[in-house]
Amino acid sequence: MGESSWPSDAQLNYIRNVVSRMAGRRTDEVQVVVSPYRICPLGAHIDHQGGMVCAMTIDEGILLGFVPSGDSQVYLRSEQFRGEVRFRVDENQHPKPVSGTNLKVHSNGASTQHEDCDWGNYARGAQYALQSRGHHLSQGIVGFICSSKGLDSSGLSSSAAVGIAYLLAFERANNLLMSPAENIEYDRLIENGYLGLKNGILDQSAILLSSHGCLTSMNCKTKKHELIRFSKLQKDIPLVPKAFKILLAFSGLKQSLTSNPGYNRRVEECREAAKFLLEASGNGKTEPVLSDVDPEVYEAYKVLWLHQCLLFVRIN
Secondary structure: OOOOOOOOHHHHHHHHHHHHHHHOOOHHHOEEEEEEEEEEEEOOOOHHHOOEEEEEEEEEEEEEEEEEOOOOEEEEEEOOOOOEEEEEOOOOOOOOOOOOOOEEEOOOOOEEEOHHHHOOHHHHHHHHHHHHOOOOOOOOEEEEEEEOOOOOOOOOOHHHHHHHHHHHHHHHHOOOOOOHHHHHHHHHHHHHHHOOOOOOOHHHHHHHHOOOOEEEEEEOOOOOEEEEEHHHHHHHOOOOOOOOOOOOOOOOOOOOHHHOOHHHHHHHHHHHHHHHHHHHOOOOOOOOOHHHOOHHHHHHHHHHHHHHHHHHHHHO
16 A cells, blocks of 8 residues: 555644644644555454454544643534533543444434534543553543544444544543553543443554554554565465555444444354353353364364354244
């Protein structure tokens, strides 16, 4: 892929001007967090099972312009969603588990959340994550957030990009210096702890650990990662062409995982499968994950597992 042209000077200037008007501050005081989207050739429903994943960021994503508010107040606006978000960083935030409320199901089966009402939950979740680990926040922010046109909720992990953007803004405003590993954990707290989504660490890891011209390979069980340059891939794997493009195909359907119980249901199904296979092999564990299942065990017991699934379908 070519050199990144995102964000452009025009985009940055636009964001700085909006925040300047919101806060009554000079444009040169406005800081901008750049949080890219990611693609994952290998990763869907693998990361929360402790498996091996690979991912890379793209030159599109989330831009968050902000200035410290000078007090505990948080004032946010979004280019995408209506309304304003206001809260205080010295308030206590409480988890918001996934529910079926505010859920609109379309005739094509897709579901969306009334996000105009709750788009500020990721900012509140960032506050929750930092405070739950003992970080005292005294400085709020005045901020304006926007995303690449048409790519929000499109499967490129806009949620993790938003969460990380707010984490970085709050940390900068409060003079907190965090490592990528710490922010991976804090973003997990936003989604698992605050929003009730049972996803893994692929998305935030890709965003925080990736580097231009590299594929990020990560073991989600050990959390060890490696940056593999495309030039090395082309040298080691003859089938990888010297020049290539990555095609992103968007179906046009957008979906918020926090408002759709399907994702968490799939996580539970993976755990049930792991539990069955491990117990069948005499290796039952308290919190089983599929990465603990030996390939030979899977081959030996997969037929029994399929029979159990079919029986479950008949009963229900």
